[in-house]
Amino acid sequence: MSGTITVAVLGCGYWGPNIIRNFHQLPGAHLLSVCDLRQDRLDYVKEHFPNVETTLEVESLLARTDIDAFVVTTPADNHFSLTKRVLEADKHVLVEKPLALTSDECRELIELAESKGKTLMVGHTFLYNAAVRKLKQFVDNNELGDIYYVYSSRLNLGRIRSDINAMWNFAPHDVSIILYLVGQEPVSVSAKGQSYIQPGIEDVVFMHLDFDDGMKAMIHISWLDPNKVRRMTVVGSKKMVVYDDVSRDAKIVVYDKGIDKININESFGEFEGFGEFQLRLRAGDMFIPEIDFVEPLKVECSHFIDCIVNGKKPLTDGEEGLRGVKVLEAAQQSLKHDGAAVKIS
Ligand SMILES: NC(=O)c1ccc[n+]([C@@H]2O[C@H](COP(=O)([O-])OP(=O)(O)OC[C@H]3O[C@@H](n4cnc5c(N)ncnc54)[C@H](O)[C@@H]3O)[C@@H](O)[C@H]2O)c1
Structure with missing residues (x-):
């Protein structure tokens, strides 16, 4: 894969703005859209990042063919379901920690990413x-x-x-x-x-x-x-x-x-x-x-793009996410x- 990676972010609560700021500034990435279930959070995005699209609709965003990768920055209890949907939609995904809430869920995501040939990375920022x-x-x-x-x-x-x-x-x-x-x-x-x-x-x-x-x-x-x-x-x-x-x-x-x-x-x-x-x-x-x-998050976001473009294995891949969730x-x-x-x- 070459050129610019088009990115969408799911979730803009406390942590989302840091993810949005980094992808907005990152060479090699184009932050196209942010989705949240709360209109006030989308208003925040519009105010601070006027050229980024916003939506309340996860499914319509997943259906778009002009998006290569998603970042999941929602509460932990929906990491599994959203990450699964993203991979099923044939997109690369960076999901915030924890990868999921059970090791079985982590294994399912790892297998799905492998079968789809997509990058699965977890936000173990440290x-x-x-x-x-x-x-x-x-x-x-x-x-x-x-x-x-x-x-x-x-x-x-x-x-x-x-x-x-x-x-x-x-x-x-x-x-x-x-x-x-x-x-x-x-x-x-x-x-x-x-x-x-x-x-x-x-x-x-x-x-x-x-x-x-x-x-x-x-x-x-x-x-x-x-x-x-x-x-x-x-x-x-x-x-x-x-x-x-x-x-x-x-x-x-x-x-x-x-x-x-x-x-x-x-x-x-x-x-x-x-x-x-x-x-x-x-x-x-x-x-x-x-x-x-x-800024560690800048290094993390840049690594995610590098892994997608150059087919590299992320330092914090699905297996790394699984090791943490097992503990x-x-x-x-x-x-x-x-x-x-x-x-x-
Ligand atoms: N890496 C780090 O250092 C770090 C730091 C803080 C938080 N986090 C992680 O970031 C994630 C988010 O944490 P937070 O503190 O921002 O939580 P938060 O509750 O403040 O924000 C979550 C946002 O996601 C939105 N949301 C919920 N379900 C959604 C869905 N289905 N689609 C789209 N948007 C949805 C909510 O409306 C909310 O605005 C968590 O997984 C947390 O562990 C990581």
């Missing part, structure tokens, strides 16, 4: 974030050593939803970052949470991910917290890193800190017993790497069973 990519470089270059554990907090007060709980709303980001960094899926997940504001919709969730090699991850999610926090700590055998997405000029801080095992008698060779080594605390330098920051699905089951560990197949 994998297009320069700070996360820098962190990934540190992990891949073995600068942190073996990853012992990771923990993450994504907290703020508000943007409370009633269609999904705080975990489904925020944790797709943490799960995608952690799985990307460590390059493996957890074998089991457990989660405990509580609904304070609306019955049955958890406002706060603590998730635990267990990996085959003993690595652990913990994710704390809340929309009922006094502070906006977006922080992840990665503890490795050689170094430790704190990634603070809210920080302006120190998004990544690398700590040359750890505990070294010192052989107290070279002739013992291996460290087989406690008496043969000492633990030495290493509290070395801190380092703030330079990050060439570009959240297991965590949701665990929530129902008061934190019992749920295995992931």
Whole structure:
């Protein structure tokens, strides 16, 4: 496929305007139309993007032959049905996170995209974030050593939803970052949470991910917290890193800190017993790497167009979406069973 990719956006609520702005400015893309079920949201589009068409009619938009690709920016509970309709209409699709609400739905979308020969990409925006990519470089270059554990907090007060709980709303980001960094899926997940504001919709969730090699991850999610926090700590055998997405000029801080095992008698060779080594605390330098920051959503939208034009596999393809949903699905089951560990197949 060559030339300009004509794009339509479904959904213009809180996040849609960011998607619309990016596709409106993106070389190689032509944003033709925005669809929402609310007229006031279409009025917003008309006011800010006067040359973009607007419509309340999803089906008539899907039937148009002059549109190559759709972006689904609607609430999570209709991601599956809308993405399926888009693929059935022979269009490429970028769908916001989460890809769907069950792993079976994700698999159906992956198979459909394959059979139609269309690009299916999920909006795991943080994998297009320069700070996360820098962190990934540190992990891949073995600068942190073996990853012992990771923990993450994504907290703020508000943007409370009633269609999904705080975990489904925020944790797709943490799960995608952690799985990307460590390059493996957890074998089991457990989660405990509580609904304070609306019955049955958890406002706060603590998730635990267990990996085959003993690595652990913990994710704390809340929309009922006094502070906006977006922080992840990665503890490795050689170094430790704190990634603070809210920080302006120190998004990544690398700590040359750890505990070294010192052989107290070279002739013992291996460290087989406690008496043969000492633990030495290493509290070395801190380092703030330079990050060439570009708006992650811009990188994501541009990657979507590149994948369509050049037939590339997206970094955040359907399989990536499925990996995230498997974790959240297991965590949701665990929530129902008061934190019992749920295995992931
Ligand atoms: N990648 C990110 O960092 C990020 C950030 C925020 C939200 N999101 C995702 O974006 C999506 C939208 O979130 P939001 O906060 O904007 O939600 P929202 O509820 O504010 O907006 C959703 C919009 O979709 C419209 N809509 C609903 N059904 C529709 C349909 N069938 N056809 C067309 N329009 C329809 C609604 O009228 C509404 O205007 C969610 O999936 C969310 O997870 C992603």
